[in-house]
Amino acid sequence: MESDAIVLNTTDHGESDLIVTLFCHNAGRLSAIAKGAKKSKKRFVNKLEFFTYLQVTYQQKNDRALAFLSEAEIYTSFPNIRYHLDLYGIASIIREFLLLGIKEGEADLNIFRLSLWAFHRLDSKKNPRQVLVLFLIHFFNYIGYRPDFHTCASCNRKVHPRDRYRFISASGQLLCSGCNQHSRPGRPLSYGTIKMIQNCQNQPLERLHRLKFSGAILSESLQLLHNFGRQIFQREIISWQILEQQNLGFDTYSPLHKGL
Ligand SMILES: [Zn+2]
Numbered sequence: 001m002e003s004d005a006i007v008l009n010t011t012d013h014g015e016s017d018l019i020v021t022l023f024c025h026n027a028g029r030l031s032a033i034a035k036g037a038k039k040s041k042k043r044f045v046n047k048l049e050f051f052t053y054l055q056v057t058y059q060q061k062n063d064r065a066l067a068f069l070s071e072a073e074i075y076t077s078f079p080n081i082r083y084h085l086d087l088y089g090i091a092s093i094i095r096e097f098l099l100l101g102i103k104e105g106e107a108d109l110n111i112f113r114l115s116l117w118a119f120h121r122l123d124s125k126k127n128p129r130q131v132l133v134l135f136l137i138h139f140f141n142y143i144g145y146r147p148d149f150h151t152c153a154s155c156n157r158k159v160h161p162r163d164r165y166r167f168i169s170a171s172g173q174l175l176c177s178g179c180n181q182h183s184r185p186g187r188p189l190s191y192g193t194i195k196m197i198q199n200c201q202n203q204p205l206e207r208l209h210r211l212k213f214s215g216a217i218l219s220e221s222l223q224l225l226h227n228f229g230r231q232i233f234q235r236e237i238i239s240w241q242i243l244e245q246q247n248l249g250f251d252t253y254s255p256l257h258k259g260l
Helices: 079-083 085-101 109-123 128-142 191-202 205-210 215-233 240-245
Strands: 002-013 017-024 028-034 053-059 067-076 148-152 165-168 173-176 187-189
Touching: 002 028, 002 085, 002 109, 017 053, 017 109, 028 053, 079 085, 079 109, 085 109, 085 128, 085 215, 085 240, 109 128, 109 205, 128 191, 128 205, 128 215, 148 191, 165 215, 187 191, 187 215, 191 215
Parallel strands: 028 067, 148 173
Antiparallel strands: 002 017, 002 053, 017 028, 053 067, 165 173, 165 187
């Protein structure tokens, strides 16, 4: 079988083989053994790196079986993502969400296109943190968790610029200040952030690049999506620490990265 695929993970298998986790265009998540990938340099050299976009040829007995990877041809290895620590950090968060969210034997063309869009945008160094926000809003939508940013979950009133709101991660809903008498936990959200996320939810992939998240709206959106992601998968998103630990100035490149 042939498929376009993105490399999501690799683990050593014995002395010379690798087990590769792929996100396949036609099969969703796929685990495949690449025989000799660690030793014979010819067939798979530099091809099975994280994020690399490939055409693969593989054999598989059934949906659940470990596939046998026979060939891989690179479309792009996204070289900039590899050489810029900040881009790599964001790509790693996307990779972690994909590993959590996509399923074996279930193709998802929307998520596949969205992932390629995100890696291409990162590789062209376009506002990496904004790429993450746009990716996550659509990713959560595609896996069936589309938060409602239009009405208050309790009184059902439409979101209004003069009211104040909190986002309840557990349900993916907003609560207006009037309905939040008991001060339920949840992050306060500005009206600007609510409108931007609404807008993003309604835009097709082709138009996402026109949206501009910046300043407080960008950081509020990142916090919200981080918390919501943890809630959905009921676990910590390990690679998010890269964002928190390294304040690298994601929108403007620091001198550290200019030489790379
Ligand atoms: Zn309300």
